[in-house]
Amino acid sequence: MAVLDHHISGQTKNRIVNGLCYSVLASSLVLCLQQVYAEEPILETSELSDAEKNVQDVAQLEMVVVTATRREQSLQKVPVAVSVLSGKTLEQQQKNSLEAIVSDVPSVNFRAGASNKDTSLFVRGVGTITTSPGVEPSVSTVVDGVVFSRPGQATLDLLDIDRIEVLRGPQGTLFGKNASAGVVNIVTKNPTSYPSGYVDVYATSDKEQRIRLGVSGTLIPDTLKANVTALLGNFDGNVKNLYYNKDVNGYKNYGFRTKFEYTPSDTLVLGLTADYIHKDGTNPTAVVVKNSNAAYASALQPIVPHAENRQVIENTSASTDDTNQGLALTADWTLQNHQLSSITAFRQWKNTQIGDGDQLSAATPSFAGIADRGDVNTKQFSQELRIKPLENGFFNYVAGLYFSKNKNDETYQRQSQWYDSTASNYVTDFGRAVYNTDSTNYAVFGEGTVNFNDRLRLVAGLRVTRDELSYDHQRSSTIPVSVGVRNAIRSPYASSGSTSETGISGRIGPQFDFSPNINTYLTYSRGYKGPAYNVYFNMQQIDTPVLDPETADSYELGFKSQWLDNRLRLNIAGFYTDYQNYQANFRTLDPSGFPITRLVNAGDVSTKGIELDSVYKVSSDLSLSLSAANIIARIEDFKCPPTDSACPNVNGKPLPFSPDWKINAQVDKFIQLANNKRIELSTQYSWQSEVQYSLDQNANTIQPSYGIWNAGIALNDTGSDWRVALNVRNILDKSYATLLGTNGDRITRQVPRDDERYFGLSFRKDF
Known part of the structure; x- marks a missing residue:
C-alpha cells in the first residue's frame, strides 16, 4: 500500500509471438480490432460523406465514429492511434470497470491497489506510480468532456456507456494538462427521443450479483428529454480472511447517472448531467506470496505463502469507502457557421481507506502490529469553452480556453503496537498527518487541419498551460525527534511550498489518403505534465523540493485501411516517445539509511513499438478479431536520489507495468434461428509477456507471462428484445498478480477479480 515507507525460453516465446503476428499479417484472415468495431452505431454528423453514412451492407463492417479530435469523425480519418470499445459489448461481457478493458486494448495496463486511491492506468508503458495528491496522472480520464484530476477517480464503475475511446500517446493539445501518455475518453449515452428502458441482471458462480436499470425518453415534446440509469452490485470476494473467517476482496456498490437535454431553440442545446457512485470495498491490504523471515513465517501461520495464495490473516479489517459524484452543465450554441460549446463541471471524490500494514493477526515480540486509516476529500471545478466551424472547408479547427481548480x-493516521523488551510489555505509538494541495490550471489551445486537397492535409495544434501548485503538511506523532522513525511512523514534522510553471504541448504532421480506404499520417507531439510535490503521511525534509514537469517528445506513423469491400479493417501505428524528468516512485534510502519509497524525477525513459488493431468480417454471422502491441518501454538515464549511496543501476531495464508483448484475439459467431432468435457464440484469448512491477527492478516483483481465455454463449431474441447469456471467465483457471510489492522481507500481491475460473449468467430485457 502506498502509505507504507514503503517451459519456454524467452527466445522461443519471441519466435512464437513473431510467428503468430507475421502469419496473421500474411494471411489477412485473423485480423481485427475490438469486436466493438463491428457493433458501433453510425452517428449522424456533417463531417461524414454520404457514401460513408450509407455503408450498411450486413456483410460489411459498420463505421466507427469517434470524438478523438473534439469533432465527430470516422475512426479511419482521425490522425491518432485510437482503440474504441462499445458500451453495448462491455455490457454484454459484464466488463464493469476500466480495469476490465486492459485485456481488450493491448497498449493499456493497470496498476492495482487495495483502494481506488492506489490505482492508475498506463498507456504505452507510461503511467502514474504514486498516490501523492501533488501529482497529476500521466493518463487523462475524460468523461463527457470533463477531465478527472486524480488517478483514483478513473477506476470508476462503468455506467450507461456509449463507447470508450483510448487515445494512445501524448494528447495534451485538446484534452488538457494531464495527458502526457494518453487519454481514456468515456462517452455516455444521450437521452432518446422515444420511450425506452431496460433491466440487466447478472449473477456468478462465486456469488457476485449486479442489476442495472435504465429509462429514457421525452419529458416535453421537442424540448426536453432525459435518461437515468441505476446500479446495484455485490461481491463477497475471492480472498479468505482466516482471522474473521469471511470472504474479502469484494465490494458493495450502488449509484446512478442521469442526463437531461434541453433544446429551447434551433440554435441552442443545453445539457445537465449528474452522477453518483458509492463503493464499499473489502480489498485486503495485500496477500503474502513469498517470505524469507522464519519468525514472520511462524506468525503468519496457518498461511503458507505461495504464488497462488488467496488467504490473509489480518486482524484489522481492510476496507474502502469510496464516493465519486459530480455535476456538469453543457451548452452548444450555433452562431451562423460556428458552434460555441461550454462545459462547466464540479466533482467531488471522497475515499476512506483502512489497512493492515503488517498482515498479521496480532503484534508479536518480533513484529509490530500496524493499522492505517486514510481519508481523502478531493473537489474540482472546471470550465471549458470551445469554438469550431460547422462545415468542412480549406481550414477546419477547434480552439478554446480551459480553467480548473482542484483542492x-x-x-x-497510523498506529503501531510493538514489544518493548526493556520494559517487557507492548507500547503503542501513533502518528497523524494532515495535508492538502491546491492546484490551478489555465490553458489556451487550438488544433487545425489545412485541407490542401481531397487527399493531403496538414494537422497542427498547440496548447499553452499555466500551472500553479501549493501544499501544506503537518504531522503530529508520539515518536521523539531524537528517534526519527519507528515502525513506519516518523517524528513530528511540518512544511509547505508553492510553485508555478508554464508548459507547451502540441502536435503537427501531414496526413495523406492513398485511396478512399487507405489513410496514413506522420505526427510529432509534445506532451506536458505539470510540476509535482511528494506529499504523503511520512513526508520529511528530503521530500520538499518541487519535482520538475514531465515532458515528452513523440513521433507516430499511422496506417489505417479497409479492404475486401469494407469487410477487413487493418490499422497499424508505429511510435517512439522520449520522456524527460519522468515522475515515479522509487524504493531508496533516506539520509539515515532507512528504506523508503520516494517520488522522484527518475530521469529519461523511452517507449517505442508497433500496435495492430484489426477486424475481419468473414460473413454477416462471423467476425474474427486480433489486436496486438509490441511496446519496448525502457529506462534510459536514471537519476539516483543523492541520499541513496546504494542506488542500483537500472538503465536499460523495463518500465514498471509494461509487458513487451500483449495480444488479444476474439471470434464472434451468430447462428440464426426461427422467430427472430439467434445463438451468439464468442471466445476471447488475451496473452501478455512477463511484466516488472518495481522501478528498482526487484527480481521478486516480476509477473511471468500468462494468458486468460474467456468464452460465452447467448440466446438473443431480437424481436422481443431480450437476451440471456452464460459467460465463462478464466477457463484455464490461471492465477496471476495485478501488482507485486515488497514489505520488509515479504512479497505481496493484489488478487485480480478473475484469479480463478468462474461462471456468470446474465439476462437483459429492453423495453
Whole structure:
C-alpha cells in the first residue's frame, strides 16, 4: 500500500509471438480490432460523406465514429492511434470497470491497489506510480468532456456507456494538462427521443450479483428529454480472511447517472448531467506470496505463502469507502457557421481507506502490529469553452480556453503496537498527518487541419498551460525527534511550498489518403505534465523540493485501411516517445539509511513499438478479431536520489507495468434461428509477456507471462428484445498478480477479480 515507507525460453516465446503476428499479417484472415468495431452505431454528423453514412451492407463492417479530435469523425480519418470499445459489448461481457478493458486494448495496463486511491492506468508503458495528491496522472480520464484530476477517480464503475475511446500517446493539445501518455475518453449515452428502458441482471458462480436499470425518453415534446440509469452490485470476494473467517476482496456498490437535454431553440442545446457512485470495498491490504523471515513465517501461520495464495490473516479489517459524484452543465450554441460549446463541471471524490500494514493477526515480540486509516476529500471545478466551424472547408479547427481548480484535503493516521523488551510489555505509538494541495490550471489551445486537397492535409495544434501548485503538511506523532522513525511512523514534522510553471504541448504532421480506404499520417507531439510535490503521511525534509514537469517528445506513423469491400479493417501505428524528468516512485534510502519509497524525477525513459488493431468480417454471422502491441518501454538515464549511496543501476531495464508483448484475439459467431432468435457464440484469448512491477527492478516483483481465455454463449431474441447469456471467465483457471510489492522481507500481491475460473449468467430485457 502506498502509505507504507514503503517451459519456454524467452527466445522461443519471441519466435512464437513473431510467428503468430507475421502469419496473421500474411494471411489477412485473423485480423481485427475490438469486436466493438463491428457493433458501433453510425452517428449522424456533417463531417461524414454520404457514401460513408450509407455503408450498411450486413456483410460489411459498420463505421466507427469517434470524438478523438473534439469533432465527430470516422475512426479511419482521425490522425491518432485510437482503440474504441462499445458500451453495448462491455455490457454484454459484464466488463464493469476500466480495469476490465486492459485485456481488450493491448497498449493499456493497470496498476492495482487495495483502494481506488492506489490505482492508475498506463498507456504505452507510461503511467502514474504514486498516490501523492501533488501529482497529476500521466493518463487523462475524460468523461463527457470533463477531465478527472486524480488517478483514483478513473477506476470508476462503468455506467450507461456509449463507447470508450483510448487515445494512445501524448494528447495534451485538446484534452488538457494531464495527458502526457494518453487519454481514456468515456462517452455516455444521450437521452432518446422515444420511450425506452431496460433491466440487466447478472449473477456468478462465486456469488457476485449486479442489476442495472435504465429509462429514457421525452419529458416535453421537442424540448426536453432525459435518461437515468441505476446500479446495484455485490461481491463477497475471492480472498479468505482466516482471522474473521469471511470472504474479502469484494465490494458493495450502488449509484446512478442521469442526463437531461434541453433544446429551447434551433440554435441552442443545453445539457445537465449528474452522477453518483458509492463503493464499499473489502480489498485486503495485500496477500503474502513469498517470505524469507522464519519468525514472520511462524506468525503468519496457518498461511503458507505461495504464488497462488488467496488467504490473509489480518486482524484489522481492510476496507474502502469510496464516493465519486459530480455535476456538469453543457451548452452548444450555433452562431451562423460556428458552434460555441461550454462545459462547466464540479466533482467531488471522497475515499476512506483502512489497512493492515503488517498482515498479521496480532503484534508479536518480533513484529509490530500496524493499522492505517486514510481519508481523502478531493473537489474540482472546471470550465471549458470551445469554438469550431460547422462545415468542412480549406481550414477546419477547434480552439478554446480551459480553467480548473482542484483542492485535495487528506488526513492519514497510523498506529503501531510493538514489544518493548526493556520494559517487557507492548507500547503503542501513533502518528497523524494532515495535508492538502491546491492546484490551478489555465490553458489556451487550438488544433487545425489545412485541407490542401481531397487527399493531403496538414494537422497542427498547440496548447499553452499555466500551472500553479501549493501544499501544506503537518504531522503530529508520539515518536521523539531524537528517534526519527519507528515502525513506519516518523517524528513530528511540518512544511509547505508553492510553485508555478508554464508548459507547451502540441502536435503537427501531414496526413495523406492513398485511396478512399487507405489513410496514413506522420505526427510529432509534445506532451506536458505539470510540476509535482511528494506529499504523503511520512513526508520529511528530503521530500520538499518541487519535482520538475514531465515532458515528452513523440513521433507516430499511422496506417489505417479497409479492404475486401469494407469487410477487413487493418490499422497499424508505429511510435517512439522520449520522456524527460519522468515522475515515479522509487524504493531508496533516506539520509539515515532507512528504506523508503520516494517520488522522484527518475530521469529519461523511452517507449517505442508497433500496435495492430484489426477486424475481419468473414460473413454477416462471423467476425474474427486480433489486436496486438509490441511496446519496448525502457529506462534510459536514471537519476539516483543523492541520499541513496546504494542506488542500483537500472538503465536499460523495463518500465514498471509494461509487458513487451500483449495480444488479444476474439471470434464472434451468430447462428440464426426461427422467430427472430439467434445463438451468439464468442471466445476471447488475451496473452501478455512477463511484466516488472518495481522501478528498482526487484527480481521478486516480476509477473511471468500468462494468458486468460474467456468464452460465452447467448440466446438473443431480437424481436422481443431480450437476451440471456452464460459467460465463462478464466477457463484455464490461471492465477496471476495485478501488482507485486515488497514489505520488509515479504512479497505481496493484489488478487485480480478473475484469479480463478468462474461462471456468470446474465439476462437483459429492453423495453
